[in-house]
Amino acid sequence: MSAERRVALVTGASRGIGQAIAEGLAAQGIAVACLARKPENAHATRDRIREAGGEAEAFGADIANAEQVQAAIAEIEAQMGPITILVNNAGLTRDTLMMRMDLADWQAVIDANLTGAFHTIKACQRGMMKARWGRIVNISSIVGLGGAAGQTNYAASKAGLIGLTMAVAKELGSRNITCNAVAPGFIETDMTHELPADFREHVVKTAPLGRLGSPQDIAAAVVFLCSDGASYMTGQTLVVDGGLTL
Numbered sequence: 001m002s003a004e005r006r007v008a009l010v011t012g013a014s015r016g017i018g019q020a021i022a023e024g025l026a027a028q029g030i031a032v033a034c035l036a037r038k039p040e041n042a043h044a045t046r047d048r049i050r051e052a053g054g055e056a057e058a059f060g061a062d063i064a065n066a067e068q069v070q071a072a073i074a075e076i077e078a079q080m081g082p083i084t085i086l087v088n089n090a091g092l093t094r095d096t097l098m099m100r101m102d103l104a105d106w107q108a109v110i111d112a113n114l115t116g117a118f119h120t121i122k123a124c125q126r127g128m129m130k131a132r133w134g135r136i137v138n139i140s141s142i143v144g145l146g147g148a149a150g151q152t153n154y155a156a157s158k159a160g161l162i163g164l165t166m167a168v169a170k171e172l173g174s175r176n177i178t179c180n181a182v183a184p185g186f187i188e189t190d191m192t193h194e195l196p197a198d199f200r201e202h203v204v205k206t207a208p209l210g211r212l213g214s215p216q217d218i219a220a221a222v223v224f225l226c227s228d229g230a231s232y233m234t235g236q237t238l239v240v241d242g243g244l245t246l
Contacts (some may be wrong), residue, residue: 005067008226009033009083011063011120012090013032014041016189018213020051024223026054033076034058053241063090063116064108065155073123082127087162089116089139098152106153112165115158121168125177134177135226139167139218142185142241158183162237169235178234180225185241187213199244208243 008025012018013034022032025050034042034049036237049056056078062074077083084106090111094105117138117227128134143151159183168179186203188193221240224230240246 001003001146004231005029005081006085007029007031007033007076007083008085008087009035009073009120010087010089011116013045015045016086016216017184017187017215018089019045020219021089021222022056022124023049023054024050024216024219025087025131026056027052027222028227029054030121030226031055032057033080035061035090037062047196063119064111066119067225069116069119070123073120076229077127082131083124084128084131084133085135086120086124086128087137087139087222087226088120090116091139091157092152095150095154097150103154106186109153110157110160111153114160116166117161119128121164121179125172128177129172129175134172134175135230136165136168136177136179137222137225138162138179138181139222140165140181140183140237141243142239145183145237145239146245165234165237172187173234178225178230179232180219180233180235181237182221182225182243183237183239184218185213185239185244187215187218189215202207203244206244207241210246211242213240213242 006103010022013022014036026032034045036042039058042058045173059066138161140161141158143155146153165181220224
């Protein structure tokens with residue numbers, strides 16, 4: 001990482017992958033704004049970073065709400081400085097077969113997973129353009145690449161993030177701003193703990209690496225994409241799935 005002080009915004013930073021990403025960036029000397037729906041939900045992540053000697057603050061906003069996002073980012077930049085690293089990790093699932101899915105469940109997932117990323121990128125891009133340096137990483141999913149029964153809303157939102165990533169990369173590349181996506185496979189989180197045991201066993205047997213991933217596996221990929229070492233990568237989707245989609 002550069003010796004220059006940088007500020008990162010990580011959405012959905014209260015637990016799991018988001019917490020690991022926030023901690024991974026902080027370990028590189030980056031000041032991290034940990035965003036959750038309510039600021040108190042991100043206090044644990046903030047405290048873990050501070051205990052490890054890093055710099056972090058906790059903020060609250062519903063990323064599906066453009067006004068809340070704009071207000072949160074204004075507060076972050078007033079308190080911590082300009083945001084030049086953005087990780088869109090916050091997400092929502094409301095799984096059911098399409099024939100049973102109502103419009104509210106469809107819209108809630110699209111609003112949180114896809115429109116939320118639109119809101120944060122739109123709110124942060126001007127500051128990155130002024131700095132003539134920026135890193136945007138969107139957390140997609142292998143479900144966005146191959147689909148999944150019972151997840152039409154989630155799959156559509158995650159596939160949409162990949163399209164958003166490529167479009168933003170083309171729009172902002174001339175300003176030295178990269179935009180990439182990470183597509184995790186099955187990661188050991190609260191969400192995957194709810195999977196049936198036989199399905200978890202199937203994943204472990206199918207993946208060439210023979211295990212589920214850890215949040216730190218995803219964080220490592222994100223930290224790389226946010227670094228100067230990834231300065232010539234943009235518009236790409238980095239699949240981190242233990243080889244499951246091979």
